Amino acid sequence: MKKIYVGLIGFGTIGTGVVKLLQNSSQIIEKRLGARLILKKIADVDLTTPRDVSVEKGLLIKDANEILNDPEISIVIELMGGYEPARSFILEAIRKKKHVVTANKALLATYGNEIFKTAEEEGVDIGFEASVGGTIPIIKTLKEGLVANRIKSVSGIMNGTSNYILTKMTDEGEIFDAVLKEAQDLGFAEADPSFDIEGIDTAHKLAITLSLSYGKRVKLDDIFIKGISEISQKDIEFAKDLGYKIKPLAIAIQREDFIEARIHPTMIPFDHLLANVNGNFNAFHITCDAADSVFLYGQGSGMMPTASAVVSDLVDISRNMLKGIARRVPSRSRREDIIEDIKLMPMDDIVTNYYFRFSVIDRPGVLSKISGILGENNISIASVIQKGRKHDNAGAVPIVMTTHESKEKNVQKALKEIDRLEIVRGKTILVRIEDEKLK
Amino acid sequence: MKKIYVGLIGFGTIGTGVVKLLQNSSQIIEKRLGARLILKKIADVDLTTPRDVSVEKGLLIKDANEILNDPEISIVIELMGGYEPARSFILEAIRKKKHVVTANKALLATYGNEIFKTAEEEGVDIGFEASVGGTIPIIKTLKEGLVANRIKSVSGIMNGTSNYILTKMTDEGEIFDAVLKEAQDLGFAEADPSFDIEGIDTAHKLAITLSLSYGKRVKLDDIFIKGISEISQKDIEFAKDLGYKIKPLAIAIQREDFIEARIHPTMIPFDHLLANVNGNFNAFHITCDAADSVFLYGQGSGMMPTASAVVSDLVDISRNMLKGIARRVPSRSRREDIIEDIKLMPMDDIVTNYYFRFSVIDRPGVLSKISGILGENNISIASVIQKGRKHDNAGAVPIVMTTHESKEKNVQKALKEIDRLEIVRGKTILVRIEDEKLK
Numbered sequence: 001m002k003k004i005y006v007g008l009i010g011f012g013t014i015g016t017g018v019v020k021l022l023q024n025s026s027q028i029i030e031k032r033l034g035a036r037l038i039l040k041k042i043a044d045v046d047l048t049t050p051r052d053v054s055v056e057k058g059l060l061i062k063d064a065n066e067i068l069n070d071p072e073i074s075i076v077i078e079l080m081g082g083y084e085p086a087r088s089f090i091l092e093a094i095r096k097k098k099h100v101v102t103a104n105k106a107l108l109a110t111y112g113n114e115i116f117k118t119a120e121e122e123g124v125d126i127g128f129e130a131s132v133g134g135t136i137p138i139i140k141t142l143k144e145g146l147v148a149n150r151i152k153s154v155s156g157i158m159n160g161t162s163n164y165i166l167t168k169m170t171d172e173g174e175i176f177d178a179v180l181k182e183a184q185d186l187g188f189a190e191a192d193p194s195f196d197i198e199g200i201d202t203a204h205k206l207a208i209t210l211s212l213s214y215g216k217r218v219k220l221d222d223i224f225i226k227g228i229s230e231i232s233q234k235d236i237e238f239a240k241d242l243g244y245k246i247k248p249l250a251i252a253i254q255r256e257d258f259i260e261a262r263i264h265p266t267m268i269p270f271d272h273l274l275a276n277v278n279g280n281f282n283a284f285h286i287t288c289d290a291a292d293s294v295f296l297y298g299q300g301s302g303m304m305p306t307a308s309a310v311v312s313d314l315v316d317i318s319r320n321m322l323k324g325i326a327r328r329v330p331s332r333s334r335r336e337d338i339i340e341d342i343k344l345m346p347m348d349d350i351v352t353n354y355y356f357r358f359s360v361i362d363r364p365g366v367l368s369k370i371s372g373i374l375g376e377n378n379i380s381i382a383s384v385i386q387k388g389r390k391h392d393n394a395g396a397v398p399i400v401m402t403t404h405e406s407k408e409k410n411v412q413k414a415l416k417e418i419d420r421l422e423i424v425r426g427k428t429i430l431v432r433i434e435d436e437k438l439k
Numbered sequence: 440m441k442k443i444y445v446g447l448i449g450f451g452t453i454g455t456g457v458v459k460l461l462q463n464s465s466q467i468i469e470k471r472l473g474a475r476l477i478l479k480k481i482a483d484v485d486l487t488t489p490r491d492v493s494v495e496k497g498l499l500i501k502d503a504n505e506i507l508n509d510p511e512i513s514i515v516i517e518l519m520g521g522y523e524p525a526r527s528f529i530l531e532a533i534r535k536k537k538h539v540v541t542a543n544k545a546l547l548a549t550y551g552n553e554i555f556k557t558a559e560e561e562g563v564d565i566g567f568e569a570s571v572g573g574t575i576p577i578i579k580t581l582k583e584g585l586v587a588n589r590i591k592s593v594s595g596i597m598n599g600t601s602n603y604i605l606t607k608m609t610d611e612g613e614i615f616d617a618v619l620k621e622a623q624d625l626g627f628a629e630a631d632p633s634f635d636i637e638g639i640d641t642a643h644k645l646a647i648t649l650s651l652s653y654g655k656r657v658k659l660d661d662i663f664i665k666g667i668s669e670i671s672q673k674d675i676e677f678a679k680d681l682g683y684k685i686k687p688l689a690i691a692i693q694r695e696d697f698i699e700a701r702i703h704p705t706m707i708p709f710d711h712l713l714a715n716v717n718g719n720f721n722a723f724h725i726t727c728d729a730a731d732s733v734f735l736y737g738q739g740s741g742m743m744p745t746a747s748a749v750v751s752d753l754v755d756i757s758r759n760m761l762k763g764i765a766r767r768v769p770s771r772s773r774r775e776d777i778i779e780d781i782k783l784m785p786m787d788d789i790v791t792n793y794y795f796r797f798s799v800i801d802r803p804g805v806l807s808k809i810s811g812i813l814g815e816n817n818i819s820i821a822s823v824i825q826k827g828r829k830h831d832n833a834g835a836v837p838i839v840m841t842t843h844e845s846k847e848k849n850v851q852k853a854l855k856e857i858d859r860l861e862i863v864r865g866k867t868i869l870v871r872i873e874d875e876k877l878k
Contacts, residue, residue: 017729021587021729024728024729025587025588025589025728025729028586028587028588028589029586029587031654031773031777032586032654032769032772032773033586034773034774129584135584135729135730135731135733136733137576137579137580137583137584137733140576140579140580140583140584141576141579144576144579144751144754144755145568145574145576145579145748145751146747146751147467147468147471147472147750147751147754148460148464148467148468148746148747148750148751148754149464149467149747150464150467215470215471271715271717273712273715273736276710276712276715278710281732283734288747289463289464289743290456290460290463290464290574290743290744290746290747290750291574291737291738291743291744291747291748292574292737292738292741292743292744293720293736293737293738294574294575294576294735294736294737295722295734295735295736295737296733296734296735296736297712297732297733297734297735297736298730298731298732298733298734299730299731299732302731304728304729304730304731305729305730305731307587307729308585308587308588308727308729308730309584309730311586311587311729312583312584312585312586312587315583315586315587316583319767319768320767323762323764323767324764325762325763325764328758328759328762328767329758330471333471334470334471334473335473338470
């Protein structure tokens with residue numbers, strides 16, 4: 001049986017999962033691939049922390065260059081994360097004509113152009129299924145399954161920690177800080193959770209998704225990002241009354257010449273499939289011109305699910321090698337030289353529905369004042385909820401409004417005016433609503 | 440730009456969709472593939488019925504042999520359906536070293552062994568993504584995305600018509616016959632709907648799914664099949680009271696040495712993703728050892744969604760051709776000669792939960808009589824609903840029971856005894872329940 005030698009850089013959680021999976025599933029893989037994958041070297045700066053898998057002593061090395069310089073190794077798996085030295089290692093592997101498999105979304109979102117272009121020049125493959133949506137075959141589906149489609153929209157829950165927090169807040173009435181602490185204790189939220197809850201991690205994944213959906217490049221800084229930390233129990237309950245769940249969505253929509261791309265907590269109808277994606281699961285909802293509506297769901301993170309995606313890339317590349325070819329499918333579904341930049345729609349021009357929760361003094365004329373300002377700014381009100389008269393600590397009561405389709409620019413202007421009113425206590429909470437567009 | 444010539448046999452609904460898609464998406468496909476797909480000939484016995492696409496006159500031919508004998512054509516798309524002459528055309532195409540793309544689930548479920556073996560011998564590719572789940576990338580996901588996984592279960596809604604009928608009955612309280620007529624009027628249920636509503640169409644798709652999940656062959660006749668025509672409004676309402684929806688499921692579960700495979704209307708909890716697959720949509724829920732839980736959803740039929748899957752196969756095969764290779768991935772994910780037969784578990788040995796609706800005379804001792812027989816047969820009752828005393832035309836009232844896990848053989852024996860009781864009017868309705876196993 002033919003042998004294909006693989007080197008692994010980064011022996012953390014996912015790296016451990018890959019080693020485990022290659023051990024546990026070697027028979028299945030051999031039967032399907034018709035060849036043997038041999039993990040020849042594992043490089044990590046930390047060789048002392050015990051891992052949840054047993055490995056022959058000789059495999060472990062400190063210096064990744066030993067992998068890059070080993071002519072027998074033809075595929076390098078990069079699972080160390082971060083920008084450097086991951087970027088340099090990957091570029092060096094490519095220049096040495098080694099294929100690369102990586103789960104490094106931050107790196108691809110930021111240095112994707114350089115990495116993909118170099119890989120094309122050197123004629124090697126880059127597998128990155130694990131970088132977006134973990135075990136969900138979103139990359140393959142966009143590049144291959146939907147190859148004959150124009151993508152109209154991709155929306156998704158791309159961060160498990162944010163989804164876990166909002167799910168717990170919704171289902172068990174817990175408060176944000178308590179759930180975050182719980183997720184940290186369970187080990188899947190980081191000690192510094194800002195990457196997850198502030199939407200940065202999602203932005204990396206959306207950037208990669210965008211470049212596959214529209215075959216173009218996108219500047220990470222141009223994507224509108226709002227995290228979930230402002231969402232409170234109050235908003236979750238008002239959302240319920242209105243027939244919505246609040247989910248941490250990333251949204252990309254094709255508009256004539258522009259692509260709308262934004263990340264924020266979003267109210268979606270109860271019966272939308274995305275509303276039923278709970279816990280730390282991820283999901284993607286794609287709408288397109290021929291295939292209509294496709295929805296993919298699975299574990300977006302975690303040791304074994306992510307390892308499953310990494311090994312699927314390994315096998316994919318190995319199948320090419322066994323046939324003596326490479327780059328059967330371009331990294332970003334077309335040749336790098338015909339990929340254009342994406343023109344993102346400025347956030348000011350976005351049109352959608354909104355939920356506002358105003359904190360106001362309970363006094364005659366308040367509603368008229370607020371609705372007046374909204375009207376002047378061309379924002380038409382769809383519903384109003386003003387329940388009871390229970391004051392909060394600041395002596396304010398909530399008024400909740402939802403709007404018909406309105407322009408973000410007008411909304412921001414109106415809220416600025418409203419928040420300056422003497423009758424308003426505290427900043428108005430805004431949550432965007434998606435009703436029909438994602439269906 | 441390189442040209443790849445394609446011949447189409449079967450110019451019905453899906454065939455028309457494929458022609459449309461190749462016309463509408465030629466630019467996208469060329470950019471992604473780097474070559475031009477040229478539809479050179481379209482064969483159909485009926486050349487007079489107008490189609491919803493305009494085609495150059497010279498393309499249309501009556502005799503499919505012109506396609507099979509055209510040396511310039513390297514890929515044949517078979518969309519005529521049925522067993523013959525589809526089978527002969529496909530085998531002839533393969534022997535002429537042409538690659539084949541087909542959506543013909545009945546043919547593959549029945550003659551798959553012959554077709555896949557011949558394709559392997561002749562070294563050509565068979566694309567059949569469109570045969571199961573329409574636009575849903577279930578074939579690619581099982582063969583490639585989950586290549587390193589042991590599949591624990593695959594359950595799914597694989598027939599749009601059945602799902603449409605049960606959805607309408609559930610959401611709008613309509614009766615079976617009325618919804619069926621409606622689906623026929625809308626054109627997506629056949630004049631003879633038995634293939635759809637009796638589960639035959641689903642069985643074809645499950646047979647193909649099984650052979651990919653377990654890399655083995657299955658005898659179609661050994662799969663337990665029960666259609667949806669016995670489901671009434673009463674059962675849908677009792678299901679609601681119990682927290683379930685009734686869905687037309689196909690279920691495959693790996694048990695030690697056996698595979699459990701069965702098709703029947705099934706009660707599943709409201710919050711299961713499959714319970715939220717409505718209308719004529721299809722979905723697959725896969726559980727496996729590394730990737731955990733993967734859920735795929737989309738249009739399982741229809742002109743353009745199915746065409747999208749057909750064209751994705753065309754592009755897949757073309758990418759091989761452009762690299763001068765074929766059979767990069769074996770048709771059924773491993774070499775044909777190492778594929779074993781599947782050992783299906785006899786239906787008698789299945790263990791699951793059950794819902795029974797008994798029609799009984801409202802008289803003291805009835806409940807004790809029925810529960811006595813269940814107890815004697817080792818069937819333990821989980822819940823009982825006996826509401827009001829409204830008699831039906833036969834003077835009977837319903838008693839509903841759900842069971843803990845019980846053996847199918849015991850259940851069938853008990854129901855036979857119960858249905859013979861003098862106090863029982865009419866056949867007891869049985870619906871299987873899946874609670875935890877598919878999660």
